[in-house]
Amino acid sequence: MAVDYTIRGGVAVITLDNPPVNGLGHSTRLGIVEGIERANGDDGVRAIVIIGAGKAFSGGADITEFNTPKASQEPTLMTVIKALEASAKPVVAAIHAVAMGGGLELALGAHYRVAVPGAQIALPEVKLGLLPGAGGTQRLPRVVGLETALNMIVSGTPVLSEKLAQTALFDELVDGDLLQGALSFAHRAADRGGPHPQVRDREIEHPDAAGVIERARESIAVSARHFPAPRKCIDAIEKGVKDGFERGLAFERECFLALVQTPESRALRHAFFGERAASKIADVPSNTPVRKIERIGVIGAGTMGGGIAMNFLNAGLPVTLLETKQDALDRGITTIRRNYEAQVKKGRLTQENVEERMARIAPTLSYADLAQADLVIEAVFEELGVKENVFRQLDEIAKPGAILASNTSTLNLDTIASFTKRPGDVIGMHFFSPANVMKLLEVVRGEKTAKDVLATVMQLAKKIRKTAVVSGVCDGFIGNRMIEQYIRQALFMLEEGALPAQIDRAVEDFGFAMGPFRMSDLAGNDIGWAIRKRRYREQPELHYSRIADRLCEMGRFGQKTGAGWYDYEPGKRDALPSKEVDDMIVAYSKERGIERRAIGDEEIVERLVLALVNEGAKILEEGIAAKASDIDMVYLTGYSFPLWRGGPMLYADTIGLDNVERAMRKYAQQANGDAWRPAARVTVLAQSNGRFND
Ligand code: 3HC
Numbered sequence: 001m002a003v004d005y006t007i008r009g010g011v012a013v014i015t016l017d018n019p020p021v022n023g024l025g026h027s028t029r030l031g032i033v034e035g036i037e038r039a040n041g042d043d044g045v046r047a048i049v050i051i052g053a054g055k056a057f058s059g060g061a062d063i064t065e066f067n068t069p070k071a072s073q074e075p076t077l078m079t080v081i082k083a084l085e086a087s088a089k090p091v092v093a094a095i096h097a098v099a100m101g102g103g104l105e106l107a108l109g110a111h112y113r114v115a116v117p118g119a120q121i122a123l124p125e126v127k128l129g130l131l132p133g134a135g136g137t138q139r140l141p142r143v144v145g146l147e148t149a150l151n152m153i154v155s156g157t158p159v160l161s162e163k164l165a166q167t168a169l170f171d172e173l174v175d176g177d178l179l180q181g182a183l184s185f186a187h188r189a190a191d192r193g194g195p196h197p198q199v200r201d202r203e204i205e206h207p208d209a210a211g212v213i214e215r216a217r218e219s220i221a222v223s224a225r226h227f228p229a230p231r232k233c234i235d236a237i238e239k240g241v242k243d244g245f246e247r248g249l250a251f252e253r254e255c256f257l258a259l260v261q262t263p264e265s266r267a268l269r270h271a272f273f274g275e276r277a278a279s280k281i282a283d284v285p286s287n288t289p290v291r292k293i294e295r296i297g298v299i300g301a302g303t304m305g306g307g308i309a310m311n312f313l314n315a316g317l318p319v320t321l322l323e324t325k326q327d328a329l330d331r332g333i334t335t336i337r338r339n340y341e342a343q344v345k346k347g348r349l350t351q352e353n354v355e356e357r358m359a360r361i362a363p364t365l366s367y368a369d370l371a372q373a374d375l376v377i378e379a380v381f382e383e384l385g386v387k388e389n390v391f392r393q394l395d396e397i398a399k400p401g402a403i404l405a406s407n408t409s410t411l412n413l414d415t416i417a418s419f420t421k422r423p424g425d426v427i428g429m430h431f432f433s434p435a436n437v438m439k440l441l442e443v444v445r446g447e448k449t450a451k452d453v454l455a456t457v458m459q460l461a462k463k464i465r466k467t468a469v470v471s472g473v474c475d476g477f478i479g480n481r482m483i484e485q486y487i488r489q490a491l492f493m494l495e496e497g498a499l500p501a502q503i504d505r506a507v508e509d510f511g512f513a514m515g516p517f518r519m520s521d522l523a524g525n526d527i528g529w530a531i532r533k534r535r536y537r538e539q540p541e542l543h544y545s546r547i548a549d550r551l552c553e554m555g556r557f558g559q560k561t562g563a564g565w566y567d568y569e570p571g572k573r574d575a576l577p578s579k580e581v582d583d584m585i586v587a588y589s590k591e592r593g594i595e596r597r598a599i600g601d602e603e604i605v606e607r608l609v610l611a612l613v614n615e616g617a618k619i620l621e622e623g624i625a626a627k628a629s630d631i632d633m634v635y636l637t638g639y640s641f642p643l644w645r646g647g648p649m650l651y652a653d654t655i656g657l658d659n660v661e662r663a664m665r666k667y668a669q670q671a672n673g674d675a676w677r678p679a680a681r682v683t684v685l686a687q688s689n690g691r692f693n694d
């Protein structure tokens with residue numbers, strides 16, 4: 001049963017019991033209404049308490065029911081709330097831990113609300129591309145005031161119950177046992193007698209409501225450019241202010257039903273569940289025992305090693321940082337301190353926080369100091385010989401059971417594991433640069449990686465606030481393997497007729513934070529050059545444009561050399577189109593006998609994004625990624641794929657796999673068409689009207 005009904009000393013207690021977070025799915029809603037009816041029909045009952053079992057009062061509507069018939073099946077949440085309001089006996093909502101979304105709306109339908117301190121109170125629907133759909137935009141302003149309600153609804157951010165203690169949201173804050181406090185309150189309410197108050201009858205009072213609403217609109221103009229929900233939240237609140245409760249409620253409902261169908265809301269819900277699904281691994285049950293991780297070792301204090309160390313220092317774990325030479329070690333430590341000091345300047349850390357963190361680092365030149373580490377992460381030069389040397393030494397000194405991780409981005413993890421006598425303890429932890437900032441962590445599961453090692457690293461990732469996605473072993477893992485195909489298409493389009501600025505602009509308009517050429521200038525064009533040189537050797541049959549090699553031969557490695565695909569003025573990062581580069585591109589096409597043509601923005605975007613999709617499909621076929629949502633999480637958190645499109649695989653689902661396949665076959669007929677053999681998975685889904693994300 002999703003709802004439990006008991007009577008405690010003349011008070012009916014309706015306990016929401018629908019783990020994990022008492023989502024208000026159909027059976028829960030039905031249980032509440034039945035409980036209210038039963039209590040009202042029972043002469044032995046004088047009041048009603050609604051309380052949540054487990055770790056929440058309620059996390060809100062059951063998101064998994066959205067876009068299914070159950071969502072609209074009676075009793076809907078609106079009907080449940082009406083039943084609460086209509087109850088002749090007083091209804092008290094007793095809130096602990098979490099009252100969010102529909103959960104808070106349910107409580108706002110009760111006559112009274114009591115809460116323990118520390119409960120998270122929120123209307124977070126906007127984060128799912130929605131607005132509160134069961135009266136939240138109308139009732140919350142009536143109890144916490146217009147400005148607080150606008151802030152809460154438009155941001156979706158939780159506020160602690162004690163911060164709202166002085167508002168009409170709560171009738172009482174309970175210290176101690178919540179149920180006892182609620183029962184005692186319920187008796188007092190029954191003693192006072194009815195009619196009991198309803199939030200809907202309160203007024204929204206504000207001396208400058210129109211001004212506040214206008215300012216709220218201005219404040220989201222940029223951030224909500226691609227998301228309709230924040231504007232609708234404001235519109236619905238405004239409607240209630242201007243036209244009263246009932247009209248506001250009807251308008252809110254209309255907006256909710258429209259928003260739930262939008263691609264933006266689907267994308268945000270996909271990301272919500274995708275993030276949680278990424279931590280679930282089919283053959284590694286959630287109760288797999290994990291190893292204790294209390295001391296961290298990091299080898300290499302360069303760009304990545306320093307950032308990796310910061311993650312653990314921030315989480316309160318001590319880090320031993322090893323380098324081969326004192327000056328490199330000093331440089332690494334200085335950089336970490338500088339990064340922290342920059343956060344102090346921005347007001348994100350105090351000087352005391354910095355000193356605490358710095359005190360947790362133990363710099364060393366000796367492997368013996370890593371002997372007690374529970375996890376050692378290697379971030380040395382990307383050369384197999386160097387990695388071999390490191391892992392052989394680690395194998396000698398690391399304690400039994402220590403996890404040995406590599407941050408390699410291109411080398412074969414199984415080969416690295418074979419340098420040790422304990423390949424089961426070896427795993428890839430592929431951080432993204434800057435490692436202390438980027439959310440994504442690709443966790444690379446080697447052929448022999450032990451299950452408990454994988455479970456431990458996935459759990460640790462949560463502690464350091466990363467979105468961890470498991471990848472099998474292959475060149476580039478999930479993210480970089482796909483991006484290579486995207487860049488390959490971008491280079492083909494240069495020789496066919498486009499210029500870097502046009503390609504970047506087209507895909508930035510699509511929503512990427514940075515186009516491929518600006519990105520490459522930032523990362524360093526020499527990195528891609530090194531990868532291509534290896535490809536030419538290892539896969540000579542693979543067709544590549546050599547146009548980027550030409551750029552590197554000109555010494556244009558990007559921002560670090562002051563020139564790349566673009567020109568850069570000294571000390572500035574603005575990408576200025578370069579006549580020299582554009583001339584080189586046109587000359588290159590001519591030399592190759594290619595007749596340049598105008599390429600439209602639509603083609604640019606389609607070729608770049610579908611190149612990701614096709615490689616993503618192959619990655620799924622090979623089992624490198626377990627599910628399409630994992631690929632989407634990699635792209636949303638590591639490659640700035642536009643959130644409102646939900647990732648490349650959801651995007652493909654949205655436009656339809658038949659359209660995807662048709663486009664690929666069209667491009668296969670054009671120049672450089674050999675890159676466009678649709679993955680088998682694409683063809684199968686196109687034929688079966690299927691989707692990557694079921
Ligand atoms: N519906 C269905 N499942 C939900 C859910 C919901 N509203 N909220 C959380 N869950 C599930 C999660 O998917 C997860 O499932 P899993 O264990 O199978 O992966 C499980 O509950 C636990 O979630 P978390 O891992 O996020 O647990 P935390 O303890 O870290 O956080 C939480 C709990 C704060 C409630 C967080 O889950 C959260 O923010 N949930 C979303 C809340 C929300 O957006 N509510 C609004 C829903 S829309 C609505 O109410 C519409 C209404 O206005 C009509």
Ligand code: NAI
Nearest residue numbers: 300301302303304305323324328379380381382408409433
């Ligand atoms: P880096 O050159 O900035 O740093 C490497 C550091 O390792 C240097 O400080 C060097 O002195 C040290 N080092 C070299 N050999 C060593 C050894 N035997 N023992 C101890 N220290 C040693 O390189 P970066 O960029 O930090 O890359 C490190 C690793 O991270 C590479 O495997 C790279 O592929 C990977 N990576 C890099 C990313 C990036 O964006 N830079 C992103 C993701 C992974």
